[in-house]
Amino acid sequence: MATEGVEKTSEDVPAAGKVSNRFDLEKETELRFEVEAGEAAEQVELELLTGMAEVFGSELNRNKKYTFGPGSKIAVFTWQGCSVNLYGKPEVAYVSKDTPMLLYLNTHAALEQMRKQAERDNERGPRVMVVGPTDVGKSTVCRLLLSYAVRVGRRPTLVELDVGQSGVSVPGTVSALCIERPADVEEGFSVQAPLVYHFGSTTPGTNIKLYNKLTSCLAEVFSQRCEVNRKASVGGCIINTCGWVKGSGYQALVHCASAFQVDVVLVLDHERLYNELKRDLPHFVRVVLLPKSGGVVERSKECRRDARDEKIREYFYGFRGSSYYPFSYEVRFSDVRIYKIGAPSIPDSCLPLGMSQDDTQLKLVPVTPGRDLTYHVLSVSSAEDGEEGARKGIVESPVCGFIVVTYVDTQTQVMKVLSPAPRPLPRHTLLIMDIRFMDMK
Amino acid sequence: MADKHKPDTDRSFFSEILSPSELFAARSRSHKIPIRGQKDFFPNDSEEQRQRLEQSLNEHWSLISEERVERLGNLVRAKWIPGDQIVELQSPAGKFWQTMGFSSDGKQFLLPEEALYLMECGNLQVFHRDLPLSIQDGYERFLSPNTLRLQQYQVFGHLKRLGYVVHRFDPSSEPSSYARRLNLPQSRDRAGRQLKRKRSASPTPSCSRSEAPEESTTERMEDDKPRHDGEEEKTVPESQLTASSEAPSVQAATTSTAEERRGRSWWMTEDLKHKASVHCPPSASSHWDFSTVPFPDLGGRLSGCLASPDPSLLPGALAVGVCDVAAWKGRINLRKVKMSAKERNREKEVCRRRRDINKDREVQQCSNWADYKKLLAKRQGRRKGRPEHLWNREVAPLHDPRQPLPTGELLDKISVLKSTNLLEGASRLKGSDEWKICFNVYQPDTVADFKKSNPGKPYSRMCVCSFDDPVPDLRAIKLLASQSGDVPVVIAVVDHGDISFYTFKDFQLPKDVYP
Numbered sequence: 001m002a003t004e005g006v007e008k009t010s011e012d013v014p015a016a017g018k019v020s021n022r023f024d025l026e027k028e029t030e031l032r033f034e035v036e037a038g039e040a041a042e043q044v045e046l047e048l049l050t051g052m053a054e055v056f057g058s059e060l061n062r063n064k065k066y067t068f069g070p071g072s073k074i075a076v077f078t079w080q081g082c083s084v085n086l087y088g089k090p091e092v093a094y095v096s097k098d099t100p101m102l103l104y105l106n107t108h109a110a111l112e113q114m115r116k117q118a119e120r121d122n123e124r125g126p127r128v129m130v131v132g133p134t135d136v137g138k139s140t141v142c143r144l145l146l147s148y149a150v151r152v153g154r155r156p157t158l159v160e161l162d163v164g165q166s167g168v169s170v171p172g173t174v175s176a177l178c179i180e181r182p183a184d185v186e187e188g189f190s191v192q193a194p195l196v197y198h199f200g201s202t203t204p205g206t207n208i209k210l211y212n213k214l215t216s217c218l219a220e221v222f223s224q225r226c227e228v229n230r231k232a233s234v235g236g237c238i239i240n241t242c243g244w245v246k247g248s249g250y251q252a253l254v255h256c257a258s259a260f261q262v263d264v265v266l267v268l269d270h271e272r273l274y275n276e277l278k279r280d281l282p283h284f285v286r287v288v289l290l291p292k293s294g295g296v297v298e299r300s301k302e303c304r305r306d307a308r309d310e311k312i313r314e315y316f317y318g319f320r321g322s323s324y325y326p327f328s329y330e331v332r333f334s335d336v337r338i339y340k341i342g343a344p345s346i347p348d349s350c351l352p353l354g355m356s357q358d359d360t361q362l363k364l365v366p367v368t369p370g371r372d373l374t375y376h377v378l379s380v381s382s383a384e385d386g387e388e389g390a391r392k393g394i395v396e397s398p399v400c401g402f403i404v405v406t407y408v409d410t411q412t413q414v415m416k417v418l419s420p421a422p423r424p425l426p427r428h429t430l431l432i433m434d435i436r437f438m439d440m441k
Numbered sequence: 442m443a444d445k446h447k448p449d450t451d452r453s454f455f456s457e458i459l460s461p462s463e464l465f466a467a468r469s470r471s472h473k474i475p476i477r478g479q480k481d482f483f484p485n486d487s488e489e490q491r492q493r494l495e496q497s498l499n500e501h502w503s504l505i506s507e508e509r510v511e512r513l514g515n516l517v518r519a520k521w522i523p524g525d526q527i528v529e530l531q532s533p534a535g536k537f538w539q540t541m542g543f544s545s546d547g548k549q550f551l552l553p554e555e556a557l558y559l560m561e562c563g564n565l566q567v568f569h570r571d572l573p574l575s576i577q578d579g580y581e582r583f584l585s586p587n588t589l590r591l592q593q594y595q596v597f598g599h600l601k602r603l604g605y606v607v608h609r610f611d612p613s614s615e616p617s618s619y620a621r622r623l624n625l626p627q628s629r630d631r632a633g634r635q636l637k638r639k640r641s642a643s644p645t646p647s648c649s650r651s652e653a654p655e656e657s658t659t660e661r662m663e664d665d666k667p668r669h670d671g672e673e674e675k676t677v678p679e680s681q682l683t684a685s686s687e688a689p690s691v692q693a694a695t696t697s698t699a700e701e702r703r704g705r706s707w708w709m710t711e712d713l714k715h716k717a718s719v720h721c722p723p724s725a726s727s728h729w730d731f732s733t734v735p736f737p738d739l740g741g742r743l744s745g746c747l748a749s750p751d752p753s754l755l756p757g758a759l760a761v762g763v764c765d766v767a768a769w770k771g772r773i774n775l776r777k778v779k780m781s782a783k784e785r786n787r788e789k790e791v792c793r794r795r796r797d798i799n800k801d802r803e804v805q806q807c808s809n810w811a812d813y814k815k816l817l818a819k820r821q822g823r824r825k826g827r828p829e830h831l832w833n834r835e836v837a838p839l840h841d842p843r844q845p846l847p848t849g850e851l852l853d854k855i856s857v858l859k860s861t862n863l864l865e866g867a868s869r870l871k872g873s874d875e876w877k878i879c880f881n882v883y884q885p886d887t888v889a890d891f892k893k894s895n896p897g898k899p900y901s902r903m904c905v906c907s908f909d910d911p912v913p914d915l916r917a918i919k920l921l922a923s924q925s926g927d928v929p930v931v932i933a934v935v936d937h938g939d940i941s942f943y944t945f946k947d948f949q950l951p952k953d954v955y956p
Contacts, residue, residue: 028761052757059757079759102747102764106737109750113734116754126729151756246784261810263729264736274740282813283799286731289740291769 051082057147134243
């Protein structure tokens with residue numbers, strides 16, 4: 001429904017030199033706009049003037065300006081019709097009637113019906129896995145479904161298994177986060193006390209055994225939580241997965257479904273995957289095929305890398321690099337033990353008797369600190385600093401924080417690290433990631 | 442037992458004065474105690490054996506019935522006070538005062554077992570209602586459940602005769618395990634003085650019985666302290682952890698305690714109302730009837746329009762219209778996955794081998810993940826040759842032979858009974874009445890400079906039990922060990938007249954594996 005009566009647009013709000021564009025949206029349409037990527041790009045501000053609208057499931061407040069930084073790709077959807085103002089110059093901005101939001105909403109309704117039933121019968125709520133190839137909007141669908149669930153009073157859990165583009169923590173980790181309020185329009189879900197495990201790389205393919213192991217760990221912890229917290233149990237979980245759907249990646253999806261004992265699998269825009277999962281998952285798992293939104297933009301490799309970098313920066317400096325001030329201090333090599341998970345594979349004939357390749361993939365390999373450690377991200381494992389005997393638990397221990405090595409001095413045997421907290425390190429077992437971060441800005 | 446008086450004498454009991462010839466006879470009597478010699482194990486009905494037995498018995502009887510002659514001047518006079526169950530000295534004490542007795546209100550007292558022992562030694566004459574008590578009387582009057590039992594006295598007497606200094610064990614004078622851990626200096630003499638005052642104040646000097654419960658509670662309270670202490674120590678590293686994770690972006694996966702501090706917990710439980718129902722959710726049953734849950738499945742046989750969802754299920758009570766599914770069906774991605782020739786071949790191979798698991802009858806019967814996983818595990822087990830009948834019961838083997846383990850770890854894994862240290866967890870045990878430490882024993886060579894007010898660390902502590910009693914269990918031994926601290930506890934086992942001593946010591950079982 002087009003709004004009426006609001007004639008004045010930019011005269012009203014003289015935003016400092018910014019162009020203002022007004023969009024009137026009919027019901028069940030969305031405004032898609034992209035902010036130019038790059039250093040010098042101008043931020044775009046969004047303001048809801050009349051009606052109601054939401055961004056990925058989170059409702060907009062009227063007459064509040066939301067700022068979107070470079071590279072943002074936003075869709076403002078309205079169920080009833082609204083008018084919004086965009087200040088600044090977006091790269092693209094258009095209104096689309098062609099959105100699968102109604103299907104997603106129906107999906108939410110079905111899940112909510114299951115939660116109601118679970119509540120009534122004292123059962124556990126639906127566990128949903130969202131799968132699909134890259135760039136189909138898996139994370140967005142997850143965010144949408146979680147926001148809707150929270151808005152009807154549920155406490156669902158987000159399980160983030162996308163090691164490349166984690167929505168919860170830095171890349172190279174898998175994590176779980178209980179959602180208690182809808183995502184912030186600008187920042188996404190508020191990240192409080194997540195459960196994070198170290199994976200160490202941006203693709204699950206580098207160590208699929210470890211990936212499956214961590215999936216099982218998360219599933220185990222989530223099940224334990226469900227046992228003590230009824231609300232979490234009814235809320236169920238929504239699992240975001242990687243875009244890797246072939247070969248081992250596909251096997252990892254099947255393993256994840258089995259580990260979490262999922263009830264519903266949402267396949268986004270991949271009929272082949274849909275058919276395969278129908279074949280390989282037992283009949284009591286509902287596999288649902290959903291279309292992707294036309295607004296989904298394919299991201300380039302560079303774009304993904306930038307997003308990863310931004311995520312790590314956000315960890316140390318806060319959202320838009322303003323809220324936190326990390327510490328930099330020196331750590332002696334002798335004070336820490338650095339490990340890498342997974343030994344390089346050896347031919348089976350060279351292995352000790354009775355040992356299989358699996359063992360090496362979960363093995364901890366000590367890393368001798370050297371210059372090549374520079375710029376690597378290290379996870380601080382929460383495993384107790386014990387002797388050799390305690391090493392077994394390190395792989396399955398959650399991470400309590402991350403540090404980045406900024407400088408290595410092999411002469412004095414110290415390294416300089418960027419850390420979110422002042423010294424000393426809470427634990428002294430560090431796990432090295434393949435991911436590097438250069439603190440340039 | 443030597444009885445001082447023949448009952449059939451009609452002479453005055455306590456002022457029996459011997460004539461010089463009688464005295465001389467008593468002096469020149471042999472003071473030898475008959476030797477018991479080797480024991481015969483079995484009666485063989487022989488005359489020789491009978492005679493030997495008779496002779497030995499006669500010797501014993503004659504020894505016991507022998508009149509004991511003491512010098513009146515050597516005898517210390519004392520009075521039995523039945524109300525307090527102690528003996529008050531009425532003439533100056535002898536040499537025994539160095540290691541026995543206590544004084545209070547300017548009077549000197551002996552504990553009943555001490556008095557009885559001195560009577561047997563011929564050092565003391567105890568009067569009751571102005572009549573002297575015989576040793577037999579002493580046994581009857583002095584030994585009672587309120588003071589000492591016969592067995593305890595037997596041990597006392599045995600040790601005393603061997604020269605040891607034996608005192609009653611008073612748990613309150615022992616430093617608690619907490620004080621011990623803090624390495625508090627022992628305020629010995631203060632405790633000793635307190636002990637005396639307590640004895641004079643309360644009529645029963647046998648503090649073991651009346652005060653034991655009180656003592657044990659205080660001790661327990663003190664025991665609690667180190668535990669709190671330990672907890673505090675434990676939380677220290679975690680507070681560091683919180684500090685580190687709290688500062689910037691709360692991305693840290695903190696441990697539960699750290700989260701609790703923040704007021705939100707990953708393990709946060711709901712209010713109690715829910716809690717009651719929490720335990721029962723059968724976690725893995727599939728209770729969904731998907732025919733009634735309308736998922737907008739584009740791959741399914743859905744056609745036409747999707748009915749509008751119930752507004753009560755939607756956020757903000759949205760009311761939305763129907764959804765045309767057909768339009769979306771055409772737009773789903775059907776494009777072929779780009780694959781290399783190698784990948785395509787592999788895929789084909791996989792396709793040929795794999796079939797729809799849901800065509801399997803057994804899989805169809807599974808109604809939830811738990812069933813399905815059990816089925817898979819069963820099949821896998823069958824394939825791997827693990828004897829199923831051993832594993833599908835409640836009691837399963839300790840180790841799966843398919844998992845290789847170093848021998849040392851394997852031994853650890855299959856050792857069901859964990860070895861324990863004597864003092865391990867002992868401070869948490871509650872006191873029991875069954876087993877109690879009776880005496881502190883000090884070595885004879887310390888007698889010369891022994892001080893009752895500051896006796897120092899005992900050589901050992903004595904616990905008395907009968908031969909017929911059960912062997913103490915681990916709990917009792919731990920309890921005794923924790924009560925005694927670093928002084929070894931010796932258990933005196935009384936078999937009628939014979940006393941044997943046992944002690945339990947920590948030792949490490951040898952392990953034959955060298956890593």
